[in-house]
Ligand SMILES: Nc1ncnc2c1ncn2[C@@H]1O[C@H](COP(=O)(O)OP(=O)(O)O)[C@@H](O)[C@H]1O
C-alpha cells in the first residue's frame with residue numbers, strides 16, 4: 612500500500628477536526644486518523660488537582676516518539692493500538708483504539724509541525740489558520756459545554772499556557788506547512804483542491820463537493 616500521509620495542524624479551535632472530518636467523509640473506508648492529543652503522557656505521581664495545572668500546550672507533555680513509531684507502523688501497513696486520552700481525568704484512559712492502515716493517514720494536532728520527526732513522515736502539511744479571537748470563543752464554548760470546565764479556568768489556562776505556547780511553538784511551526792487553509796473544513800475551494808489531489812494519488816473519484824458538505828454544517 613502506498614500511503615499518503617497528511618498532517619493537519621493549527622491552533623486550538625482553529626478547525627483542524629472539522630477539516631479532518633471533511634476529508635475522511637470524502638473518502639469513506641480509505642482513511643485512518645491519529646490524533647496527537649491521544650498521546651498525552653500519563654502523570655501517575657500527580658494528583659488530579661496537580662494534573663489540572665499542567666501546561667498541556669508544551670511539546671514535552673506528549674509522547675511524540677510513540678506516535679511517530681505508531682505512524683511508521685501504519686505507513687508500513689501494520690495496524691496499531693492508539694492510546695485514547697480522557698480529558699475528564701487529565702490522563703490517558705485505560706482503553707485503546709484499533710487503527711488499521713489505509714490509503715490516506717491523517718495526523719492531527721496543534722504541535723505536530725513543531726516536531727521534525729513527525730514532519731519528516733508527512734507528505735502534505737496543512738495548517739488551519741484562524742484568528743485568535745475566533746479560536747478562543749470556540750474554545751470557551753467547547754471547554755465549558757463539552758469538557759465541563761468553568762469560564763474562569765478556561766480564561767486562566769488560556770492566558771497562562773495556551774496563548775504563550777501558541778506564540779512560542781504553534782504559530783512558528785506554520786512555516787513548516789505546505790499549505791495554509793483559512794476557515795479549515797468550511798473553505799470549499801481549498802477542500803475541493805485537496806480532495807482532488809488526494810483522489811489523484813489514491814486513484815478514486817470523489818463525490819461532488821455539494822454532496823459532502825451539508826448546508827449550515
Ligand atoms: N470555518 C468554520 N466556520 C465556523 N465554525 C467553524 C469552522 N471550522 C470549525 N468550526 C467550529 O469551531 C469549533 C472548533 O472546531 P474544531 O474543528 O473542533 O477545531 P480544532 O480541532 O482545531 O480544535 C467547532 O464547533 C466547529 O464546528
Ligand SMILES: Nc1ccn([C@@H]2O[C@H](COP(=O)(O)O)[C@@H](O)[C@H]2O)c(=O)n1
Pocket residue numbers: 622623624627648651667668698701702720721773
Ligand atoms: N487535559 C488536557 C489536555 C489538553 N488540553 C487542551 O487541548 C488543546 C488541544 O486540543 P484542540 O482540539 O483544542 O486542538 C490544547 O490547547 C490543550 O490546552 C486541555 O485543556 N486539557
